[in-house]
Amino acid sequence: xxxxxxxxxxxxxxxxxxxHLLFAKNAPALETHSYLMLFWEIIAVSIGLAVAQRxxxxxxxxMRHMWPIFTAAIxxxxxxxxxxxxxxxLPLPYFPGPAAVLRSLISDRALLLDSTWHSLVLxxxxxxxxxxIGLVTGVxxxxxxxxxxxxxxxxxxxxxxxxxxWIPFAMVVSPxxxxxxxxxxxxxxxFPVTMLTASGISNTRASYLDVARTxxxxxxxxxxxxxxPAAVPNIFIGLFMGLGASFLxxxxxxxxxxxxxxxxxxxxxxxxxxxxxxxxxxxIMAGFFSTLMTLLFKLRDRVLVWQKGIIKW
Amino acid sequence: xxxxxxxxxxxxxxxxxxxSFPAPDDPLTRRQALRNISLSIAAGELVSLVGPSGCxxxxxxxxxxxxxxxDLGELLVGSEAISEPSAERGLVFQDPNLFPWLTVxxxxxxxxxxxxxxxxxxxxxxxxxxLVGLEAFADAYPHHLSGGMAQRVALAxxxxxxxxxxxxxxxxxxxxAFTRMRMxxxxxxxWENRRTTMLLVTHDIDEAIYMSDRIMIMTQxxxxxxxxxxxxxxxxxxxxxxxxxRLRSEILGHLHLAGKATDVSV
Numbered sequence: 001x002x003x004x005x006x007x008x009x010x011x012x013x014x015x016x017x018x019x020h021l022l023f024a025k026n027a028p029a030l031e032t033h034s035y036l037m038l039f040w041e042i043i044a045v046s047i048g049l050a051v052a053q054r055x056x057x058x059x060x061x062x063m064r065h066m067w068p069i070f071t072a073a074i075x076x077x078x079x080x081x082x083x084x085x086x087x088x089x090l091p092l093p094y095f096p097g098p099a100a101v102l103r104s105l106i107s108d109r110a111l112l113l114d115s116t117w118h119s120l121v122l123x124x125x126x127x128x129x130x131x132x133i134g135l136v137t138g139v140x141x142x143x144x145x146x147x148x149x150x151x152x153x154x155x156x157x158x159x160x161x162x163x164x165x166w167i168p169f170a171m172v173v174s175p176x177x178x179x180x181x182x183x184x185x186x187x188x189x190x191f192p193v194t195m196l197t198a199s200g201i202s203n204t205r206a207s208y209l210d211v212a213r214t215x216x217x218x219x220x221x222x223x224x225x226x227x228x229p230a231a232v233p234n235i236f237i238g239l240f241m242g243l244g245a246s247f248l249x250x251x252x253x254x255x256x257x258x259x260x261x262x263x264x265x266x267x268x269x270x271x272x273x274x275x276x277x278x279x280x281x282x283x284i285m286a287g288f289f290s291t292l293m294t295l296l297f298k299l300r301d302r303v304l305v306w307q308k309g310i311i312k313w
Numbered sequence: 314x315x316x317x318x319x320x321x322x323x324x325x326x327x328x329x330x331x332x333s334f335p336a337p338d339d340p341l342t343r344r345q346a347l348r349n350i351s352l353s354i355a356a357g358e359l360v361s362l363v364g365p366s367g368c369x370x371x372x373x374x375x376x377x378x379x380x381x382x383x384d385l386g387e388l389l390v391g392s393e394a395i396s397e398p399s400a401e402r403g404l405v406f407q408d409p410n411l412f413p414w415l416t417v418x419x420x421x422x423x424x425x426x427x428x429x430x431x432x433x434x435x436x437x438x439x440x441x442x443x444l445v446g447l448e449a450f451a452d453a454y455p456h457h458l459s460g461g462m463a464q465r466v467a468l469a470x471x472x473x474x475x476x477x478x479x480x481x482x483x484x485x486x487x488x489x490a491f492t493r494m495r496m497x498x499x500x501x502x503x504w505e506n507r508r509t510t511m512l513l514v515t516h517d518i519d520e521a522i523y524m525s526d527r528i529m530i531m532t533q534x535x536x537x538x539x540x541x542x543x544x545x546x547x548x549x550x551x552x553x554x555x556x557x558x559r560l561r562s563e564i565l566g567h568l569h570l571a572g573k574a575t576d577v578s579v
Contacts, residue, residue, distance in 0.1 A: 211410045214378050215424035216400030216474060225426070229414040306414045306454045 126185025138197025200231025364531030
């Protein structure tokens with residue numbers, strides 16, 4: 001790896017950090033201090049890695065791939081600092097600089113962690129419920145033409161209503177806000193999972209079913225060992241769409257109903273005009289949601305190994 | 314060699330069978346695919362069915378497999394009427410139709426799993442993989458296999474159920490010429506080894522002469538058996554021998570005539 005590339009990250013860190021120092025006279029000392037610490041850490045770690053990669057080929061490979069992106073991310077932080085904290089191009093207090101956001105992240109970490117935990121519990125319980133029900137209804141609608149006849153119109157009419165539109169009823173019907181929020185998340189997930197499972201099942205190649213029947217397959221084999229595995233690529237599309245819908249529903253449900261979780265935290269911080277905290281919560285959400293997406297991608301790659309080399313999306 | 318015989322090969326009889334389908338362009342009219350077709354195959358016989366495309370060969374095979382039901386007539390395996398698909402009548406298509414989500418081993422096991430006898434018969438899976446020479450690919454997924462290999466898996470998958478009758482719907486049609494000839498020997502070896510009754514639909518006249526005990530020639534739609542030719546050549550057959558070539562031109566001539574005759578009637 002060439003020298004300039006090895007040092008790109010520490011150099012970007014020094015530049016970004018210099019930008020901050022240039023304007024730091026009028027910033028709270030504590031903010032500047034934590035921001036500084038962050039950059040010292042970045043510089044120390046990146047120099048450490050630059051040395052380590054000389055002896056470790058796998059690390060070198062990874063750095064070669066990731067360094068440009070990291071460098072750009074750090075410089076973007078500097079640009080953000082310049083626009084907000086430096087020249088006040090965006091109105092305050094709505095757009096705090098990165099140092100203020102970092103400070104909020106640190107000072108409010110206990111509450112943020114707690115909110116993340118509550119969101120995770122709510123999201124996973126709602127998502128799991130929605131997926132299970134969605135798979136069951138999807139298989140029934142996809143397999144049985146009479147269930148399809150009665151179920152499909154209902155699905156087509158009720159399904160596209162955004163789950164959040166049910167909030168007024170959900171709050172009345174269920175005993176607790178947590179349960180109704182989990183129900184809304186489940187509803188949001190249920191629709192795409194059902195739709196894509198049903199279409200996957202009903203589009204199973206007829207010849208697979210024919211072959212299975214000449215091998216002596218009964219109905220349960222045809223459904224669970226032929227149609228279902230054949231539908232799995234489709235089902236994963238439903239799972240991804242459902243995950244996206246569940247994030248949206250979660251945040252809305254939390255901010256209007258449940259008094260916990262990241263969605264609640266955002267509207268609460270907004271109420272106090274603490275926009276640093278709003279940004280802090282957004283950063284946590286970004287990490288949280290993208291981690292879940294990545295996990296689902298990993299699961300898909302594992303389940304669909306048999307497709308490797310056939311389909312990429 | 315596999316020496317586990319459960320289902321004895323069975324004779325197969327088709328009596329006065331007719332089948333029609335709704336015409337694809339006009340759903341109100343029905344198009345006759347087969348009209349009063351009759352044929353019979355002795356237990357352990359290898360019979361080929363040749364004829365112009367669209368003459369209903371595959372329709373007939375689907376009826377025998379039990380995947381469709383005839384409008385009229387009856388189909389018998391041994392003395393039992395065919396009413397639904399069953400593991401005793403194996404079917405191999407031109408497309409191997411392997412389940413892409415299962416490995417080679419699991420594909421071959423599929424029939425045992427479907428019949429819920431995997432536990433008792435697991436030992437046979439290895440034998441069938443050896444029989445078709447695919448032990449090394451046990452854990453490969455179908456998309457890694459070549460056309461010939463995939464078709465061998467499909468054959469093993471059908472044979473593991475020890476069918477009384479094996480129906481082959483242009484099983485070698487998609488293979489290149491060399492693979493195809495090798496596979497013809499392979500299928501013959503399986504047949505000689507197991508003496509399963511086989512009905513082979515093919516477009517390839519050489520293939521029919523090379524492999525079969527008897528060739529049935531079908532007419533244009535609506536299909537019926539126009540002519541039967543018994544092949545008395547000793548196996549392994551020489552594709553270039555004089556008698557082989559004579560049979561070839563006889564059948565070719567016949568197919569040509571059969572085509573003309575229908576042209577007139579239409």
